[in-house]
Amino acid sequence: MTRNMGEQPKPSILDTAKQLRAELSDDYHDKVMTAIYADAAQIASTSVSRDTQKANLTFDRTLDRILTHPIFGFIAMGFMFLVVFWITIAGANIPSQMLSDLLLTHVYGWLHQAATALSLPTWLSGLTIDGIYLATAWVIAVMLPPMAIFFPLFTLLEDFGYLPRVAFNLDRLFAKAGTHGKQSLSMMMGFGCNAAGVVSTRIIDSPRERLIAIITNNFSICNGRWPTLILMGTIFIGAMAPPALASLIAALSVMTVAVLGIVFSLLVSWGLSRTWLKGETSVFSLELPPYRPPQIWRTLYTSIIDRTLIVLWRAIMMAAPAGAVIWLSSNIMLGDASIAAHLVNFLNPLGMVLGLNGVILVAYIVAIPANEIVIPTVLMLTMTLGGVAGAQAGVMLELENAQVYNVLTQVGDWTLLTAVNLMLFSLLHNPCSTTIWTIWTETKSAKWTAVATFLPIAMGVAVTFTTTTIAHLLNLV
Amino acid sequence: MTTQIMPNCETCPAYNASSLKKLGVSAEGADYVIALAGNPNTGKSTVFNALTGLRQHVGNWPGKTVARAEGGFTYNDKTYKLVDLPGTYSLLSTSTDEEIARNFILFGQPSVTIVVVDATRLERNLNLALQILQITDRVVVALNLIDEAERHGIEIDVRHLSRKLGVPVVPMAARQMQGIPELLDAVEQVARQKIATKPHRVRQTDAQLEGALNTLIDQIEAIYPGLPNARWVALRLLDGDESIEQAIRDNRLGNLTQPAVLQQPTREPLIAVEAIS
Amino acid sequence: MYKMSSTLDQLQRGQSGIVTNLTCTGSNRRRLMDLGILPGTSLTVELTSPLGDPTAYRVRESLIALRRSQAQEIEIEPITADTPEIDLSTESTETERS
Structure with missing residues (x-):
């Protein structure tokens, strides 16, 4: 305690305050608050008049009774998220097709014609058009439509006031897992983007609980991973159902993985709060705001500007260099095979044990900057290394769902197990580099950044190894 | 000062x-x-x-x-x-x-x-x-x-x-x-200070507390004439608010008295506010 | 009249009570007060989470969810359910002032 002695008058205020404070009773703060609220109540009661006839909250009350009902509450919750996924899957199909027609057939063709006309060296046109351009175009075609549908829908739910109800419904699970009640909110933010989810854990004051929320945020399927799940769900799982039900079944399979993510999030939180990050659960109070009619246009506008375009831009920034890397590694030969082939062959045994393959593991390394490019990389590598006629080395081609299925099963030897494991691995693997960087800036701890990075991979390896072993033991594949 | x-x-x-x-x-x-x-x-x-x-x-x-x-x-x-x-x-x-x-x-x-x-x-x-x-x-x-x-x-x-x-x-x-x-x-x-505001200030109902506050307010206003929120500062000091104590020690609070044009410190902050505007 | 003192978690849905005392201290106590939960305030049980905890209370027209452990730290005096809550809140604060 530093204190200026003598001549300075200022510290004497502090002395007086200290002296006076000692004489006051302990309930000082209570008295201050009571005085404020007494005035607030007095001012409010003389300013507000109520029409008791109109003063009913019937709509909010009824809706709340349903949305937090022991049975209907969970049905409504599942139904609402299912509808969001279903609209995203069913709605994204046609625009995705149109975009890939435009960008991957027409523009791609024109660019090659232009390159020929300018007589660019093949390595240059290969690197720029077949590498950088195609990777970027793929990401736009695959990502933009589902994002432009998913984000506004999610924002509408948020705007309407539904998300705090989800937190209210699930709070007991989080309490049992020893986490802060607000973790459910940061978890939900993570469904859009994990980096945003990690930032949103700032609403949690206790450092211990905040760390748990940060480490487990990766179990929320982020936007970059939805396309992988949606594609796998559509071509491998939905395709097994009758056509009328296909997109519904696909949506259900995607939702199952998302729910599994919540389960893992709770389990890991539970484990951490009982081992590494032991401590008291801090008290929180959640306000359930009234339902408000969502502002449709405003929501569309802001979610497209704020979320869709920003996330898309980030993905493009990551896809362009990744496209270059893929093209180069597929075209630079080391001995008898390209670098990519060496890598794939090296990782293949591990991939097989996990019910995946070397191509998928390489794709996940390439996709560390952005998960969005997993599928494009998988397809490109599968085709080049499988020697598909017409596929140039390192070229990401446009493919329709049926063709993707054929390429993967016939050239890549994929089975239903590969697809299921890919979906699981998509849930359980390291966060993207942006998220890892965000975790570092938020925690400033190398240790916890490493935990948040490697724990999910370890879990992914364990889970896919288990499913594969079981499938082999039961002779399912 | x-x-x-x-x-x-x-x-x-x-x-x-x-x-x-x-x-x-x-x-x-x-x-x-x-x-x-x-x-x-x-x-x-x-x-x-x-x-x-x-x-x-x-x-x-x-x-x-x-x-x-x-x-x-x-x-x-x-x-x-x-x-x-x-x-x-x-x-x-x-x-x-x-x-x-x-x-x-x-x-x-x-x-x-x-x-x-x-x-x-x-x-x-x-x-x-x-x-x-x-x-x-x-x-x-x-x-x-x-x-x-x-x-x-x-x-x-x-x-x-x-x-x-x-x-x-x-x-x-x-x-x-x-x-x-x-x-x-x-x-x-x-x-642009075209209207004079007279913010509502909460009074304490507890006599002892109000007395302690006034003692402190007097002292604060003597040292920082023109401080627009002496009552609030006093409240925080009685609560042992460390950041306000620190602000007094390093004289950040003194800077808040500008734009003070008052010559005589007044007990009543409401009047001070009007005088400024 | 109704001197039966109990804690907030004892109330059933639709029932109301007036806070008589907060038994928690420190920041927990301050948080509750910030939300307007202090002696004299009336609360009504509005919703219970489908998993049984937390419970949402109507306090000064807001809907605030509290976990059971928190509700146990709020002592209340139960009041009959059919009295309109709005009158109560004004009444209680009025008496507080006098």
Whole structure:
């Protein structure tokens, strides 16, 4: 305690305050608050008049009774998220097709014609058009439509006031897992983007609980991973159902993985709060705001500007260099095979044990900057290394769902197990580099950044190894 | 200790530029700095968006992992910088959010603090508004969600409320862009000190407490004549608020007395406020 | 009249009570007060989470969810359910002032 002695008058205020404070009773703060609220109540009661006839909250009350009902509450919750996924899957199909027609057939063709006309060296046109351009175009075609549908829908739910109800419904699970009640909110933010989810854990004051929320945020399927799940769900799982039900079944399979993510999030939180990050659960109070009619246009506008375009831009920034890397590694030969082939062959045994393959593991390394490019990389590598006629080395081609299925099963030897494991691995693997960087800036701890990075991979390896072993033991594949 | 009077007028741009800078806000290019405060779920961000449109900038508060949004707007040829404070229920607890909001209003000395208040939960929201009115007298209350209140059969006597609080109250429905022009007008009037505000100051009912407060207020005002919130500072000191104690030690509190033109310290802060304006 | 003192978690849905005392201290106590929960305030049980905890209370027109452990730290005096809550809140604060 530093204190200026003598001549300075200022510290004497502090002395007086200290002296006076000692004489006051302990309930000082209570008295201050009571005085404020007494005035607030007095001012409010003389300013507000109520029409008791109109003063009913019937709509909010009824809706709340349903949305937090022991049975209907969970049905409504599942139904609402299912509808969001279903609209995203069913709605994204046609625009995705149109975009890939435009960008991957027409523009791609024109660019090659232009390159020929300018007589660019093949390595240059290969690197720029077949590498950088195609990777970027793929990401736009695959990502933009589902994002432009998913984000506004999610924002509408948020705007309407539904998300705090989800937190209210699930709070007991989080309490049992020893986490802060607000973790459910940061978890939900993570469904859009994990980096945003990690930032949103700032609403949690206790450092211990905040760390748990940060480490487990990766179990929320982020936007970059939805396309992988949606594609796998559509071509491998939905395709097994009758056509009328296909997109519904696909949506259900995607939702199952998302729910599994919540389960893992709770389990890991539970484990951490009982081992590494032991401590008291801090008290929180959640306000359930009234339902408000969502502002449709405003929501569309802001979610497209704020979320869709920003996330898309980030993905493009990551896809362009990744496209270059893929093209180069597929075209630079080391001995008898390209670098990519060496890598794939090296990782293949591990991939097989996990019910995946070397191509998928390489794709996940390439996709560390952005998960969005997993599928494009998988397809490109599968085709080049499988020697598909017409596929140039390192070229990401446009493919329709049926063709993707054929390429993967016939050239890549994929089975239903590969697809299921890919979906699981998509849930359980390291966060993207942006998220890892965000975790570092938020925690400033190398240790916890490493935990948040490697724990999910370890879990992914364990889970896919288990499913594969079981499938082999039961002779399912 | 004499109060430092800056060579410029009290309404000139950025007379407190240096303290703002410490809070991470550059007042450069703006005639007035406006703070936006309010409870969570009051439509504060809707008001922020309505006022600033796309002229926004999102960053962090210095040294804190709390997001800060900043934006600008122009009204009647004057430029305003709007700083969105974290949504809080109170300013008396110890959370980071509350500290940031409190420090900005106290040390940043914004030209105006807009307090967004939910018309459907007036009583609870007035808790924060009354706390802010103890720190600064340059306040405009944005009585938001007035449409929702009407739907629920709640009618608010805005003139009465404004009289009681001693500051302009603007009824609005920010989602529908209703009340924005009126809000801008009120902000301008308070910023340019065209209207005199007489903020409601909470009295303590406990005689001993009120006595202790007055002893301390006398002493504070003797040393910092013209301090606009001596009562609040006294309240915080009696609560043992360390950051206010620190502000006294390093004399940041002394800087807050500008733009003081008072020669004689007055016991009654309300009169002081009127004298300034 | 009704001197039966109990804690907030004892109330059933639809029932109301007036806070008589907060038994928690420190920041927990301050948080509750910030939300307007202090002696004299009336609360009504509005919703219970489908998993049994937390419970949402109507306080000064807001809906605030509290976990059971928190509700146990709020002592209340139960009141009959059919009295309109709005009158109560004004009444209680009025008596507080006098």
